[in-house]
Amino acid sequence: MLQRLRENKSAQGTLLALPTILWMFVLLIIPLLLTLVISFGRRTADGGVIFTFTLENYTRLLGYDTSCDTGASACFNPLYMQILGRSLSLAFNTTVWVIALAYPLAYFIARANPKRRNTFLFLVLIPLWTNFVIRVYAWMMLLRKEGAINIILGSIAHLLHIPFQPLEMLYTPGAVLVGMIYEFLPFMILPIYTSLEKIDLSLYEAAADLGANGIKTFLRVTLPLSMPGVVAGTILVFIPVMGTFIVSDILGGRQVILVGNLIQRQFLDARDPTFGSAASLILMIMTLIVTYFYTRKFGFGEEIVVA
Amino acid sequence: MAHEFAVELRDVVKQFVTPEGNLLNAVDHVTMQIKNGEFFSMLGSSGCGKTTSLRMIAGFEWPTGGEVYIEGEAMGHTPPFLRKVNTVFQSYALFQHMTVYQNVAFGLEMEGADKNEIEKRVKRALEMVQLTGMERRRPKQLSGGQQQRVAVARALVKVPDVLLLDEPLGALDLKLRKEMQLELKALQQQLGITFVYVTHDQEEAMTMSDRIAVMSKGKVQQMGTPVEIYERPANRFVADFIGESNFLEGRLKSLSAKEACVVVPQLNAELTGIPVSHGLAVGEEVTVSIRPEKVHIAEKGMSQNTFKGKVTNTVYIGTDTHVFTDVHGKSIKVFEQNRISRLDPGSFYTVGQQVILVMMPENVLILKKD
Numbered sequence: 001m002l003q004r005l006r007e008n009k010s011a012q013g014t015l016l017a018l019p020t021i022l023w024m025f026v027l028l029i030i031p032l033l034l035t036l037v038i039s040f041g042r043r044t045a046d047g048g049v050i051f052t053f054t055l056e057n058y059t060r061l062l063g064y065d066t067s068c069d070t071g072a073s074a075c076f077n078p079l080y081m082q083i084l085g086r087s088l089s090l091a092f093n094t095t096v097w098v099i100a101l102a103y104p105l106a107y108f109i110a111r112a113n114p115k116r117r118n119t120f121l122f123l124v125l126i127p128l129w130t131n132f133v134i135r136v137y138a139w140m141m142l143l144r145k146e147g148a149i150n151i152i153l154g155s156i157a158h159l160l161h162i163p164f165q166p167l168e169m170l171y172t173p174g175a176v177l178v179g180m181i182y183e184f185l186p187f188m189i190l191p192i193y194t195s196l197e198k199i200d201l202s203l204y205e206a207a208a209d210l211g212a213n214g215i216k217t218f219l220r221v222t223l224p225l226s227m228p229g230v231v232a233g234t235i236l237v238f239i240p241v242m243g244t245f246i247v248s249d250i251l252g253g254r255q256v257i258l259v260g261n262l263i264q265r266q267f268l269d270a271r272d273p274t275f276g277s278a279a280s281l282i283l284m285i286m287t288l289i290v291t292y293f294y295t296r297k298f299g300f301g302e303e304i305v306v307a
Numbered sequence: 308m309a310h311e312f313a314v315e316l317r318d319v320v321k322q323f324v325t326p327e328g329n330l331l332n333a334v335d336h337v338t339m340q341i342k343n344g345e346f347f348s349m350l351g352s353s354g355c356g357k358t359t360s361l362r363m364i365a366g367f368e369w370p371t372g373g374e375v376y377i378e379g380e381a382m383g384h385t386p387p388f389l390r391k392v393n394t395v396f397q398s399y400a401l402f403q404h405m406t407v408y409q410n411v412a413f414g415l416e417m418e419g420a421d422k423n424e425i426e427k428r429v430k431r432a433l434e435m436v437q438l439t440g441m442e443r444r445r446p447k448q449l450s451g452g453q454q455q456r457v458a459v460a461r462a463l464v465k466v467p468d469v470l471l472l473d474e475p476l477g478a479l480d481l482k483l484r485k486e487m488q489l490e491l492k493a494l495q496q497q498l499g500i501t502f503v504y505v506t507h508d509q510e511e512a513m514t515m516s517d518r519i520a521v522m523s524k525g526k527v528q529q530m531g532t533p534v535e536i537y538e539r540p541a542n543r544f545v546a547d548f549i550g551e552s553n554f555l556e557g558r559l560k561s562l563s564a565k566e567a568c569v570v571v572p573q574l575n576a577e578l579t580g581i582p583v584s585h586g587l588a589v590g591e592e593v594t595v596s597i598r599p600e601k602v603h604i605a606e607k608g609m610s611q612n613t614f615k616g617k618v619t620n621t622v623y624i625g626t627d628t629h630v631f632t633d634v635h636g637k638s639i640k641v642f643e644q645n646r647i648s649r650l651d652p653g654s655f656y657t658v659g660q661q662v663i664l665v666m667m668p669e670n671v672l673i674l675k676k677d
Contacts, residue, residue, distance in 0.1 A: 205367050206400035208387040210465065211417035220413070224404045 039277035047271030057278035080262070080279075084286065087259040090173075091241040094180040098237050099230060101181065102188035106229070107222075109189075110196035121193070124186050132183065136250045139179050143169040143251065171253035179247040184240065188233035195229030196222070231298045235291060242287050259283045310379035313469050313501035314341040314364055314392075319373035321359050321525075333359045335525030336373070341469075341503060346495050348504040348512040351522035352548075357505045360522075361471050364503065366390045378468055388417070392469040393462035397477055399454050401446040407433070407457050408442035414465045432464035435494065452483045459491070469501045476511065488514050509549050513537070521545050539584075543674050546596045553602065553639050555595040559673075562589050567673060569595055573637040579611050580668035587673065594674040599640040601670035604630065604656070605663050612668060614639075618660045630656050632664060639664060 005011055039057055041049045061084075065077035109120040127135060142148045150166040157164035169175055199222065207217040245260030252258075259279060266276030321334040334356040341347045349357035362368045363375055366387035375382045377390060393414070402410050411432055415425045433439050436456035446454055455475060462470055472491075476484045492515045495502045506512050512519050513533040520530045521544075528548075529541040540546035543554065557569040560577065567587065568579045578595060587593065605613070616632035616639060623645075630641040641664065649655075656662065 200398065200400065202396050202398050202400040203402065205365075205387070206394070206396060206402075207413075208367075209365060209392075209394045210414035210461065211388045212413075213386075213388055216417060221402060225402075 035277045035280055038274055039281055041274045043272045043274050047273070049273055057275045058282070060275065061278055061282055083257055083259055083262050084282070086256070087242055087283075088286065088290075090177065090180065090258065091238050093177060094184065094241045095234055095238045097177070097181050098185055098188045099233070102185055102192055102233065103226075103230070106189050106192035106196055109193050110199075117197075121190075124189050127182075128186060133246055133250070135183065136179055136247055139175070139182065140170060140250060143175050143178070145170070170251065171255045173252070173256050175251040176248045176256045176258075179251040180241050180244070183244075183247060184237040187236040187240075188230075191232040191236065192226060192229035195226045195232075199225050227298060231295070234294065238294075239287055239291065243283060311343065312340045312376070313343045313345070313378060314347075314503060315339070315376040315379075316360065316363075317374050317376065319360070319363065319370045319375060321356070321363060321368060322371040332525050334363070334370075337522075337525070337527055338373075339520055339527060339530060341501060343501055344499050346492065346502045346504065346515055346517045348506060348516040348519045349522055350506055350509060350512040350519050350549075352507055355522040356525040357507075357522050358473055361394075361473055361503060361505045364469070365392055365394050365471050391467055392471055393465050393467040395455075395458045395462050395470065395472045395475045397474045399446075399458040399475075401454055401457055401461075403446055406443050406445055407438065407449070410446065410457055411461045411464050414461060418465070428464055429460075432460040435463065436460045451479055452487065455479065455487065459494075463494075463498070463500070467500065469503060470495075472502060472504045474506055475504075476506075484511070485514075491515065513549075521548060523548070540596070540672070540674070543594050543596070546672070546674060551599050551640065551642075552596040553599060555597075555637070557593055557595050559587055559589050559591045559593055562587060566668075569593060569673065571595060573635070574614055575635045576614060577611075578666065578668070578671055581671045581673055582669060583673060585675070587675070592676050594676060596672045596674055597666050597670055599629070600627075600642040600644070601667070602639060602641045603665045603667070604641055604643065605665045607663065609665060612666045612671075614664045614666075616662050616664050618656045618658055618662060620658060621656050623655070628655065630662075632662060634664060 005015075037051065038049055040053050040055070041051050042054055042056065044050055061080045063076045063078055063081050065075050066073065068075040068077075105124075109117055109124075112120060130138075140147075144150075145166045145168065147170070149169065154164050154166065203221055203225070204217055207221045212220060243260050245258060245264045248256045248258045248261055249264075259282075263276050263279045263283070266272045266279060270276075316337050316339050319334055319337045320332055323331050323333050325331050333354075337356070337360060349360060351357045359368060363370050364377070366382065366385060366389075369384050377392060382390065402413065405413070408429055411429045412425050415428060420428070429442075430439075433442065436459050438453060438456050438460065441449065441453065441457075446457065449457065455478075458475065475491075476487050479487060488511055491502070495515075504512070504515065516533060518530065518532055519536055521528045521536060523544055529536055529545045531539075536545060537549055540549060540552075546552045547554070555571045555573055555578075557571040557573075557578070560568045560570045562568075562583065565582060566579075567581045567583045568577055569581060570577050581595075614634045616634040618630060619633050619638070620631040622629040622631075625645070627642045627644055630643060632639050632641060
C-alpha cells in the first residue's frame with residue numbers, strides 16, 4: 001500500500017493538505033454553518049434556539065419592527081441600521097486617520113539610517129506587548145475627567161489664569177475613534193514601511209535625474225509604489241475595527257454602540273443567539289463587500305503577508 | 308552656443324567616511340575635460356572612483372573639493388533635476404508601476420511639455436531604440452536588453468547636453484552586450500550627444516570610446532585614445548590593466564638620443580635599441596613591458612633581443628594559441644594567432660619544446676618605476 005502511495009502524486013497532495021482541511025473545517029466552516037443555521041432560527045424564552053426557517057432576524061436588523069410606539073402593527077425602526085452605519089463610518093474614519101498618521105512615520109523609518117531602522121520598528125511594536133484591553137484602559141486614565149490630559153490642561157490654564165472646566169472626553173465618539181486609531185496604528189505602519197523600504201533608491205535618483213523635484217517624485221514614484229502597503233494596511237485595520245467591541249465598550253460607555261457591541265450583547269445580555277448570529281453574518285457580508293470593491297480597485301496588497 | 312567642453316572636472320575630490328570611521332578619497336584630485344560630442348569612457352575596476360565621478364556630474368553627489376562644470380557652468384550644489392544631463396542607470400531604475408510609454412514620457416511631463424509634443428517625442432525615442440509597439444508593456448514584461456533600451460530612450464528623449472551611462476550593459480549576456488555596444492556607439496554618432504560611459508570592461512571601453520580615462524584608487528592613471536592607451540601605456544598599472552603584458556625588471560645601461568639599452572637580470576640578457584620618449588637617466592631602475600602578441604617565436608634568432616626558452620604550457624583559445632615559455636627561470640607569455648586552420652597536433656608547440664623568442668625593439672616599452 002505504501003508502494004502505491006509513493007507513485008500516486010495526487011493522493012500524496014490530498015494527504016498533506018488533510019490537516020489543514022480538517023482544521024479549517026472544525027474551526028471555520030462548521031462554526032460558520034452553525035451561525036448560519038441559528039440565524040434562521042427563533043429564540044425561546046430562556047435563550048435557547050428553535051431550529052426553523054424564518055427571516056425575522058434579518059428583517060428586524062433592516063428595520064422591520066412589530067412593537068411600535070404608535071400602536072401600528074409594523075413600523076420602521078432605524079436603530080440597527082444606525083448601528084451598522086456608525087460602525088462603517090467609524091471603521092472608515094479610523095482607517096483614514098491611521099493612514100494619515102502611519103504614512104509619514106513609516107516613511108521616516110524607511111528613509112532612516114539602516115542601523116536605526118530596527119530600533120524604530122521595535123519602538124512601534126512595544127505597545128503590542130501589553131494586552132489590548134489594558135491599553136484601552138490606559139486611554140481611559142488619560143481621557144477621563146480627572147485624567148492626565150485634563151490635569152495638564154488644568155495646570156496650564158491655572159498658570160495663565162484662565163478659568164478651566166475639565167473637558168468631557170471619555171464616553172464620546174471621539175474617545176472611541178482615538179482608541180481605535182491607537183490600537184491599530186502599528187498594523188498600518190508595518191506594511192507601509194515594508195513597501196517603502198523595498199523601493200530601490202535608484203528610482204528616486206532616476207526621478208530627480210529626469211527633472212522631478214521632491215514633491216513630484218513623491219506623488220509620481222513613491223506614493224504609487226507604496227500603495228500595496230497602504231492596501232494591505234487598510235485591510236488589516238478596516239476589518240478588525242468593524243468587529244471590535246472592547247474599545248467602544250470601555251471608551252464609549254453605553255453611548256457609542258457598534259455592531260460588535262450589538263452582537264456581544266445579543267449573546268451575553270439579551271440571550272438571543274438567533275439575532276446575534278444574523279448580525280454577525282450581516283457584519284461579515286458588509287465587510288466582505290467593502291473589501292471586495294476595495295481590493296478590486298487597488299489590488300490585494302502583497303505586504304499583507306508580513307503582518 | 309555649446310561650450311568647448313561638455314563636462315569639466317577641476318581638481319575634484321570626493322571624501323567618504325568608511326565604516327571603520329576613516330576618511331577615504333573615493334575621487335582624489337581628478338581633473339578631466341570631456342569635449343562636446345565625444346564618447347568618453349571612465350575605465351577601472353570597482354572602487355576606482357569612476358561611478359562616484361559620474362554621480363557627481365549627474366548631481367547625486369556633491370564634490371568635497373574642486374568643481375564640476377557642465378557646458379562651462381559651475382554646478383556647485385545644483386540638484387540633479389536642474390542639470391541638463393541624464394543618466395542610464397546600471398540597474399536601469401525603470402518605474403515598474405508605469406508602462407514603457409509612461410516611463411519615457413516621465414521626463415517630458417516634468418518639463419511641462421504638452422501632450423502632442425510628448426507623444427511625438429516618445430514615439431521618436433522608442434523608434435530610435437527599436438521598441439516601437441512595446442509602448443503599453445510594463446518593464447517586467449520585457450527582456451533585459453529591452454529594459455536597457457527603455458532606460459536609454461527615457462534618458463535620450465530629454466535631449467540632454469550629456470548622457471551619463473553607468474555600466475549600462477553589465478547585466479546583459481556577452482552577445483547582446485556586443486550588439487548593444489555597437490548600437491550605442493551608432494546612436495551617439497547619429498545624435499552627436501556627448502556620452503560619458505562608466506565601465507570596468509576594457510574591451511567595451513576600447514570598442515566604443517573616442518577617449519578613455521583609466522582610473523585607479525581615485526586617480527586618473529592615463530587619459531587618451533584607445534590606441535594611445537594600449538600602445539603607449541603611461542605606467543605599469545595601465546599596461547597591466549589594459550590587455551596583457553610581460554613585465555621585466557631592469558636597469559638602464561646606456562642611453563642615446565633615441566635609443567636605450569636595458570640590462571635585464573631576470574633574463575640574464577640585455578634589450579637593445581629600445582625607442583625612448585620620456586626623460587630617463589642612465590642607471591635608473593625601470594620596468595620593461597612587452598605585449599604577449601608582440602613576442603615572436605622564430606625559427607632563427609637575430610643577433611640581439613633573442614632568447615632561448617622552453618614551452619611550459621599551451622592553451623588553444625580559437626583565435627589564438629597562448630604559449631607559456633620559461634626563459635632563464637622567468638615566465639614569458641606569447642600569443643600566437645592561429646592564421647592557418649589545422650588539426651594535426653604535431654603542428655602545435657608541445658610542452659618541453661625548445662623555442663627561440665624574439666622581442667623586436669620597437670615593441671618594447673620602458674616604464675618608469677611607480
